[in-house]
Amino acid sequence: xxxxxxxxxxxxxxxxxxxxxxxxxxxxxxxxxxxxxxxxxxxxxxxxxxxxxxxxxxxxxxxxxxxxxxxxxxxxxxxxxxxxxxxxxxxxxxxxxxxxxxxxxxxxxxxxxxxxxxxxxxxxxxxxxxxxxxxxxxxxxxxxxxxxxxxxxxxxxxxxxxxxxxxxxxxxxxxxxxxxxxxxxxxxxxxxxxxxxxxxxxxxxxxxxxxxxxxxxxxxxxxxxxxxxxxxxxxxxxxxxxxxxxxxxxxxxxxxxxxxxxxxxxxxxxxxxxxxxxxxxxxxxxxxxxxxxxxxxxxxxxxxxxxxxxxxxxxxxxxxxxxxxxxxxxxxxxxxxxxxxxxxxxxxxxxxxxxxxxxxxxxxxxxxxxxxxxxxxxxxxxxxxxxxxxxxxxxxxxxxxxxxxxxxxxxxxxxxxxxxxxxxxxxxxxxxxxxxxxxxxxxxxxxxxxxxxxxxxxxxxxxxxxxxxxxxxxxxxxxxxxxxx
Numbered sequence: 001x002x003x004x005x006x007x008x009x010x011x012x013x014x015x016x017x018x019x020x021x022x023x024x025x026x027x028x029x030x031x032x033x034x035x036x037x038x039x040x041x042x043x044x045x046x047x048x049x050x051x052x053x054x055x056x057x058x059x060x061x062x063x064x065x066x067x068x069x070x071x072x073x074x075x076x077x078x079x080x081x082x083x084x085x086x087x088x089x090x091x092x093x094x095x096x097x098x099x100x101x102x103x104x105x106x107x108x109x110x111x112x113x114x115x116x117x118x119x120x121x122x123x124x125x126x127x128x129x130x131x132x133x134x135x136x137x138x139x140x141x142x143x144x145x146x147x148x149x150x151x152x153x154x155x156x157x158x159x160x161x162x163x164x165x166x167x168x169x170x171x172x173x174x175x176x177x178x179x180x181x182x183x184x185x186x187x188x189x190x191x192x193x194x195x196x197x198x199x200x201x202x203x204x205x206x207x208x209x210x211x212x213x214x215x216x217x218x219x220x221x222x223x224x225x226x227x228x229x230x231x232x233x234x235x236x237x238x239x240x241x242x243x244x245x246x247x248x249x250x251x252x253x254x255x256x257x258x259x260x261x262x263x264x265x266x267x268x269x270x271x272x273x274x275x276x277x278x279x280x281x282x283x284x285x286x287x288x289x290x291x292x293x294x295x296x297x298x299x300x301x302x303x304x305x306x307x308x309x310x311x312x313x314x315x316x317x318x319x320x321x322x323x324x325x326x327x328x329x330x331x332x333x334x335x336x337x338x339x340x341x342x343x344x345x346x347x348x349x350x351x352x353x354x355x356x357x358x359x360x361x362x363x364x365x366x367x368x369x370x371x372x373x374x375x376x377x378x379x380x381x382x383x384x385x386x387x388x389x390x391x392x393x394x395x396x397x398x399x400x401x402x403x404x405x406x407x408x409x410x411x412x413x414x415x416x417x418x419x420x421x422x423x424x425x426x427x428x429x430x431x432x433x434x435x436x437x438x439x440x441x442x443x444x445x446x447x448x449x450x451x452x453x454x455x456x457x458x459x460x461x462x463x464x465x466x467x468x469x470x471x472x473x474x475x476x477x478x479x480x481x482x483x484x485x
Contacts, residue, residue, distance in 0.1 A: 006306050006417045014242045025475050063143065070142040073098050073116065073134045077335035078147065080155035084122040087166060088149070088458060089335045091115050092134045093142075102130035103149075110169045112281065115326075115340040119166035125151045164333040167232040172282045172329040176475050177226040178233060184239035187481075192252050195481045202449060202468075203257040209451060209464045214305060217258040217468050221250055222286070222424045225279040226476040227264070245380075252377040261297045281342055283327025283426070285383060288347040291428035292317075298469065305466070308413045309435045317347040324381035337382075347427075353434040367399050367407065369430050374401045383426055401426045402444040406457065407433040415466035424473035445476065448484045451461045 065071045070093055077089040092111050094099055099108045103120040110116075111134075122128050128151070131144040157163050161177040179185050187195070199217070206215045223246055226232050246264070253260040270278050270293060278290035286294065292314070299311035324344040326337035353369050373384045386400035399405050402423055414437040421429070423444045433439050440457045447470060454464045472480050 014144045023426065025059055048114065058118050064149050065142070066140075069140040069265060070096055070134045070136045071464050072142045072145050073132045075132065075145060075147050076115075076339040076407075078149060079334045080152040081149070081165075081333070082117070082157055083155050084125070084151055086120045086122060086149045087117065087333060087335060088120055088130070088132070089115065089117045089330075089340070090132070091339065093136050096134040096136045096142075098132060100130055100132045102128055112170045113340070115170065115283075117166055117170040117172065118334070120238075122449075124148060127151075156455070157320075158332070162332050164329050164334075167234060169232075170282075171232045172333055173226055173232050174284065174329070174332075174475065177224045178237070180224060180244055180246065180474055181226055181230060181233065182237070182239045182255065183243060185245050185478075186241070186243065187245055187248050191481065192248060195249070195257055196252050198385055198482050199253065199256040199258050203449065204225075206454075206468060209454065211463050213462060215464050215466055215468075216305075218298070218470070219253050219258055219261060219480075220261045220294060220299060220425075220469065220471040221246065221477075222294065222471070222473045223264045223267065225284075228268055229279070244474075245477055246339065249477050259301065261299065261301060263294055266297065267343060268294055272287065276345060280327050280344065281382075282329045283382070284329060285327075288345050288427045289366065291425045291433075292347060294425045295428035295432050298432060298471075302415055302467065306413065306415045308411075309415060311435075312349070312351070314347075316350050318350060320346040320472065322346050322378070322381060323385060324379060328382050346381070349431060349434075349452075353431060367405050369407060369433055371399055372401055372405060372430055373398050374427060374430065381424055401429055404441065404443040404446075405437070406440045407436065408438045409434065409436065411437050412459065416457055416462070417465050417467040417469055418442070418449070418453055418457065419469045421469075421471035422473050422479075424476075445479060446484075447472070447480050462464055 017310045059483075063072050073090050073092040073096070075088060075090040077087065079087045079089075083086055086103075088100060089100075089247060091114055093115050094111075094242050096111045096116070097108060098111055098116040098118065099106060100118050100120055104123040105122055109118040117443070120130065129146060130149055131146050133144050134142045157175075161174075161176060165175055165178070166171050167173050168246055176401050179347065199219075203217050206217055209215070219306050227244070227246065232271050239316065250260065250262045250264075267290065270276065270290070278289050279285075281286050285291075296311040303310035323341050326340035326342060327335075330337035330340065373386075375381045376384050382401065384398075384400045386398060386403050390441040414435060416438045417436055417440075419429075419432075419441045421442065421444065426444075429441060437459055440453055449468055449470075451464075454468060458465050470480055
């Protein structure tokens, strides 16, 4: 019996040892499971934080770029054009192709000058997460920039004639350009007949008032940028007709007694030569060179009767490249043009063209050419627009290039003129003014011919100015078809 008790005690000891071993193993296993669970939860938190960080699209966000990779694009503007169409613009590495995913379709756009502009259609009527990546040839694709776009039910496209859309290669265009290109705004035969009669009537009035002395009515037609560069429009743009309002007006003017300067072929030749840009990018105006070509044609037309009025050659100007803020189309579409830069050519006359000798009457005081302000600033070559009179004191009043102004040079070997114009070719108005003895340049887009002015600004011994010149871009043709009502 004592022997059995010893055996039982021994067995109990063995069982106890086994239980202790099992308990230890279970404790280690459970502890291991807890630690794995804790680490998994910690990793999930880090992932969420990483996601939050990637949403930050401010320009202060700096992300190191791995060697051999393209820099991550930076989103500067995120603007609803309509409820579900958003313009995304930003900066990127020079020469990058930017891809934006997450919308109804993935969009790829070529950048220009270190920035990009893309148009995205949203798939959902709520907040949408988008991703932007950039790729430069010879490098790996950038890390994605994650950001959000909102469906905005109240957003509507502009319908005031200044609506802007996004085309190819980060370029913008006025919606009216597309209407003109595809033939949505053609003139009727009656409108064309009335226009021809209107022009011939003006020529007859000029000849009557000139009393047998030479006096000419000149029309200068400037095509839209998209008429010369239709590849700006999105792929798949279809034309209803290959006749445009511009072609209709040019053809009709050729059948009148007025002189017509059609700039299409001249600008197209400059485009094909490729030496200079003729239109500013993402802006509604000609470059200084494109405007110079308009000036050249007008001045050489004057020279047929006034040889000293011939155009100055390009060699008489100093070329200067300026880094300017983006153009006015950016402002019209609602993005901040200060974020985007363009190289702009400035043509500076070598000769002193500040020849104004002063001229005043009850309505106008003439100005020195150097006092006419063309551009906003040395770093913003957008057209300067004079503030409303209520916004500035009379002592601070600046004559802007879009204002009405008079230049008198007192050189009797040059002609006198009235010039009615829009702003398409505004960069050349100062050098054009210098080609006259006396010239009144009307406020932009005021095309009504005033024969009282034609008498007021005539040269000595004349009964009327030598020339009445109308300079109009394709988008403003409707404004010259008749006298303003």
